[in-house]
Amino acid sequence: MRIELEKRPERSTVMAWASPLIAVLATVVTGGLIFAAIGKPPLQALWIFFLEPFSSLWSIEELIVKATPLILIGVGLSVAYRANVWNIGAEGQFTIGALMGGVVPVFFTSWQSPLTLVAMLALGILGGMLWAAIPALLKIRTRANEILVSLMLVYVAQLLLDWLVRGPWRDPKGYNFPKTVGFEDWQTMPVFGGGRLNLGIVLALAAAVGLAILMRRTMKGYEVRVLGEAPRAGRFAGFSSDRMTLFVFLLSGGLAGLAGIVEVASTVGQLQPNISPGYGFTAIIVAFLGRLDPIGVVVAALMLAVSYLGGEAAQVALGISDKAARVFQGVLLFWVLACDTLILYRLRIVRPEAAVEGV
């Protein structure tokens, strides 16, 4: 017996909806097996990991806080990947965004105005765009592989941040801890609700809606899709893939930079060596789980936020390593990609005896 792929006459709409759900289900089952393998009660662990985050208002707020950077980065990446441009250095653009936005609280400590935060956010976006422009321009001018260049720049960005907060930008009154001065009230995101939710989620949702409109209703969105799916046809239509590369890199980099400054100006509250638990990489999973669609990304980001929170909860309750969350994220992306095959192909089981039947 062997399994063969048979191309469907057209994309299956049912599977386009069902495949992310199948993938999540398969991940949960795989998760249970992993828990069992490391000697933890699988059902209880799964409950804590995936359902407890929804059990209280506090944790739902926390979920939204964790989802904010994932949405901001993920929507930008989803557009880039749609254009078949592979920005995988969002983590670096996030870091430079945080760093550039952080210039205001570090150097203009006493500038107190409603514009302070606006300037920080603008600088954050600019920082992310600048860092993303490097792989884009190198790709356009020299054809250097954007995947490798954008990824290499993640390490460079993290080392730059590390040097700054341990050296020139270190808080002189910080007892030698590697961190900058703490951000003041007027330098942090306004909060609402129970005091944990901040303006970041509003910006994230606005970005998602804006990009959803861009992709569905505008010429630019059409250009992204055409160049991504049929680059030759796109060129005949007069679209420039070089300009598209720059556009999606600046877009996704700017949003990653915004995510960076929003994160340090809310939950972190200062610049320090570790400002992200890998949001820039998790957002890649978010983009795929969300079917490379800005609205899908919002849903996917909330699901991935569960894995962060569930990971923390499982660590406290059952002593399961926080690394388990990252394993789940990797497994999830695998299942998502595997299930996506079902949209374009049908699985057909071929039995060897079938050939004999006709005789």
Place this chain on the structure above:
Amino acid sequence: MDQAALLAVLLTIVTASTPLLLAALGELVTERAGVLNLGVEGMMVMGAVAGFAVALTTGSPYLGIVASALAGALLAVPFGVLTLNLVANQVATGLALTLLGLGLSGLIGERFVGQPGVRLTKLHIPGLSDIPFVGPIVFGQDVLVYLSLVLAVAVSWLIFRSRAGLILRAVGDNHASAHALGYSVIRVRWAAVLFGGALAGLGGGYLSLAYTPQWIENMTAGRGWIALALVVFSSWLPGRLVIGAYLFGAVTILGFFVQGLGVGVPAQLLSSLPYIVTIAALVVISTRRGRARADTPACLGQPFVPDR
């Protein structure tokens, strides 16, 4: 610089270059078959943790080496199923492999953090290894150094001088024709993917057994990605890959050597050197457009569905 210092620098360059050479050599074969596996970093780090764990529990670094190759190949299996059998996007699947490898190795390796590892000892051939200066460099390396160089020659022979290599290149350059000629594209690619995984695992194992015999989370620190860049840099030629890997190791080590001289450069700048050099190398090699383009396996990254 006196002779002892020069010797130390040269020996460190060899240890820094070997893991890159091993991993890049595997990826070179994979890419020659037309498959782009961006999961090198993930397979490397799994090799590192598996090699360390097995060497520590059995006490034998050689069993550790075997384990690291197996772990790398094992992690390549889901990649093969997805990209070869289920025609999933190779870029995305490779990324998934890296993320999974980094997570899984962190989980497995947690209990080994801070434990002293088992070091893969350097060979000592009485007489030969004792020749001043030349002896330790030529006759006093560990087995993996020699293995990496032998493999480079073997891969070069395989690709350009053997029938199997002809098939490998056919599959990578024109999978439709290779299929029409009756070769199983999928099977050849499977073999190449598994070989790539095993060598990436070995490269990772070298890190945790010889380079720094301990387990640190994410200890590959981007070397898998650098190996990917080296394959591009080498224009998919094993000979040039050896030169590239050693040049790269030299640049990295010279950075640390300069720091040792007490020049006032921030440590972070020196640590970022390998990444900046990689970008520079990619730019230089990509600028020579015509040449680089001609060497690229024509079907690199393209999925293949046999139409029976």
